[in-house]
Amino acid sequence: MKVDKLKTLTLLEASELVSEIEKTFGVDASAAAAAPVAMAAGPAAAAAPVVEEKTTFDVVLEEIPADKKVAIYKVVRSIANIAVNQVKDFTATLPKVLKEGASKEDAEEARRLVADAGGKVKVV
Structure with missing residues (x-):
C-alpha cells in the first residue's frame, strides 16, 4: 500500500487496518506507538525500562x-x-x-x- 493511499483513509479504516495487521502478524501496535514518545523524552529515558516493584x-x-x-x-x-x-x-x-x-x-x-x-x- 502506498503512502498516498494511507493518507486518504478515514479514522475507522485506519483503525481496521491496524487491527488486521495485528491479527495477521501477531504484533501489538500500541507498543510501537509508545516507542516514539519514549524517544522524544531522550535516549536515556528510553534506555532505562521502568521496573515495577512487586508488592504482593x-x-x-x-x-x-x-x-x-x-x-x-x-x-x-x-x-x-x-x-x-x-x-x-x-x-x-x-x-x-x-x-x-x-x-x-x-x-x-x-x-x-x-x-x-x-x-x-x-x-x-
Whole structure:
C-alpha cells in the first residue's frame, strides 16, 4: 500500500487496518506507538525500562520432612487459617500455596515460621 493511499483513509479504516495487521502478524501496535514518545523524552529515558516493584507475594510450602510434620502442621494451620482436621488434607499434595497476596513482611514472616519448624518453603 502506498503512502498516498494511507493518507486518504478515514479514522475507522485506519483503525481496521491496524487491527488486521495485528491479527495477521501477531504484533501489538500500541507498543510501537509508545516507542516514539519514549524517544522524544531522550535516549536515556528510553534506555532505562521502568521496573515495577512487586508488592504482593505468595508463600508456597514445598516440602514437609516426616519427622517435622507435627510442628509444621501447627504453623501451616496458623498461616493458612484452617481447622486442625483440615491440615492433613491441605498438605497432602505439595507444593501448596499457604498464603496468597501477602505483603513482603508477612510473606517473610510466614517463610521464617515454616523454615524454623523444619519445612521447605519459598516466597514468590
